[in-house]
Amino acid sequence: MLYSAGGFHKAAAEYNGASFQWENARMTDPDRSGRTRGPGRAIPAILLAASLSGCATHETAVTPVGAPPQRADTIAYLEVHAEPKAWSVTPLDGGRFALTSHKSGVLEVWELGPDRRPRRLMQDPRVGFHPDAVRTIDWDDDGRLDLLVAGEGAGVVQLWRPAGDGVFTLSASVKAPFPPRDVAVGDLDGDGYKDLVVGPYSGKQVAVYFGKGGFQFDRVLLEALPTPSHPVVVDWDRDGDLDIVWPEWDKGSIRLARNQGDRRFETEFLAPPTYGLSPRQLAVADLDADGWQDIVVALETAKAARILYNDHGKGIRETEDIPAPVWGYSWATVLGSGPDALIALSEEGRIVLARRAGDGWALRQVPAGSLPLDLSFTDLDRDGEPDLLFANSAGETIGIVFGPLWEQAREVE
Ligand SMILES: [Ca+2]
Ligand SMILES: [Ca+2]
Ligand SMILES: [Ca+2]
Numbered sequence: 001m002l003y004s005a006g007g008f009h010k011a012a013a014e015y016n017g018a019s020f021q022w023e024n025a026r027m028t029d030p031d032r033s034g035r036t037r038g039p040g041r042a043i044p045a046i047l048l049a050a051s052l053s054g055c056a057t058h059e060t061a062v063t064p065v066g067a068p069p070q071r072a073d074t075i076a077y078l079e080v081h082a083e084p085k086a087w088s089v090t091p092l093d094g095g096r097f098a099l100t101s102h103k104s105g106v107l108e109v110w111e112l113g114p115d116r117r118p119r120r121l122m123q124d125p126r127v128g129f130h131p132d133a134v135r136t137i138d139w140d141d142d143g144r145l146d147l148l149v150a151g152e153g154a155g156v157v158q159l160w161r162p163a164g165d166g167v168f169t170l171s172a173s174v175k176a177p178f179p180p181r182d183v184a185v186g187d188l189d190g191d192g193y194k195d196l197v198v199g200p201y202s203g204k205q206v207a208v209y210f211g212k213g214g215f216q217f218d219r220v221l222l223e224a225l226p227t228p229s230h231p232v233v234v235d236w237d238r239d240g241d242l243d244i245v246w247p248e249w250d251k252g253s254i255r256l257a258r259n260q261g262d263r264r265f266e267t268e269f270l271a272p273p274t275y276g277l278s279p280r281q282l283a284v285a286d287l288d289a290d291g292w293q294d295i296v297v298a299l300e301t302a303k304a305a306r307i308l309y310n311d312h313g314k315g316i317r318e319t320e321d322i323p324a325p326v327w328g329y330s331w332a333t334v335l336g337s338g339p340d341a342l343i344a345l346s347e348e349g350r351i352v353l354a355r356r357a358g359d360g361w362a363l364r365q366v367p368a369g370s371l372p373l374d375l376s377f378t379d380l381d382r383d384g385e386p387d388l389l390f391a392n393s394a395g396e397t398i399g400i401v402f403g404p405l406w407e408q409a410r411e412v413e
C-alpha cells in the first residue's frame, strides 16, 4: 500500500574471499496527488550483505566495496549479517554495539568505523542456550560500560565486563526463577547498590533483585498477568523512588508496581485487561511536557501505539493512539521529550517515526527488516546525528538507519 519495490539493481563483488552484495532498490511511491515520485524523491535502500563465516574467536575482516551514498535525499540503511543470526542488540560507546543470537547462543560485539564499515570484535558462547536481551549499563560506575544478558535458556542473568579492545568477558551470573527475557536496572531501594528488574520469557511474575555489592542480591517476586516480558523502571509518582511499569502481553493490560519503600511494592492497573491489544513493550518519556513521565505502548495487534498520559502520579489522565500502517507495533522508543520528541515504532519491514503535529502526529517511515525489536537512537557513525539501531528478529540481521532520520524519512500515507 505504501510503495512497491521495483527496478532492483544488484552488484556483487569478491574481495579477500568474502562476498558482498549491494542492492539499490528504487521504489516507486505515489504521493498524495497520486503521481509517482520523481527520481529525486525516490529512496534507495542499501543492503550490504557481508558473509562472515569463520572462527568464533578470530576477527573476520569486513571490507565493503564502498561506503553508502551520502546524498541529502537518501536514506543509508545498513544490514549487518552476523553469521549466527541476531536477536537482541544494544548500543555501546565508540560506534560499537553488542548483540545476542538466540539461535546460535553467542554474544558478539561489533564496531562501525567512521566510514560505517562494520567489524566484529568478539564472539563468545558463554551466554548459553537461547540468550535473550542484552543491555548496556555501567554496573560498577567505573566509567566503562558493562553488559547484562538475560540468559533465557540458562536461567540466569549475566554481567559481562570490558576486557579491552571491545572484548567483554563473563564476570558474574545470578540464577533466575523463570527463563528471563529482559532486564532493567535502577536503585529501587535507594541503598546505593544497583538493582535488577527481570521480566520472563513466559510466566506471571516479575523479579526484583536488590543488589548488595558485587553481583549478589536479595530477590522479591511481583505477581503479574502473563506475559510481563519487558519491565521498565521510572519514578511514576515523583516521590523520589523508582517504580516499575510493564505490559502484560497476553491480557492487554499495563501494570504499575508502586514503590512503597522497605522493598515493598503495590501493583495496580494503569490500563485494564483488554482483548486484542497485545502490548509487547513500552517506553517512558514526558510527551506533554507537564513534568510527569508518560508511557508509549507498542500494541502488536491493535494497529496502533498508545500513549498513556500520567495523571500526576495517580492513574492515566487520557490516552492517545498513533496509528500503524498495517498491523501494529512491536517496539517503541523515544528521543527527547515534550512537543519535539521523536518516537520510533517498529512494524514488519519498516520503522515508523512519529512527531507531534498540531492535535495529531506526523508519520514518516524508514526501511527495516523482519520484526524489528530493540530499537534505540544512538549516533553510531559519530557524525552528530542520532541513528536508529535495531535487531531484525525474524530476519535475523542488525539494521542501522543513519541520520538525519526525520529529514530523510518518507511519508506514511
Ligand atoms: Ca539498591
Ligand atoms: Ca516513585
Ligand atoms: Ca507527561
Ligand SMILES: [Ca+2]
Pocket (backbone or CB within 6 Å): 378, 379, 380, 381, 382, 383, 384, 385, 386, 387, 402, 403
Ligand atoms: Ca549518526
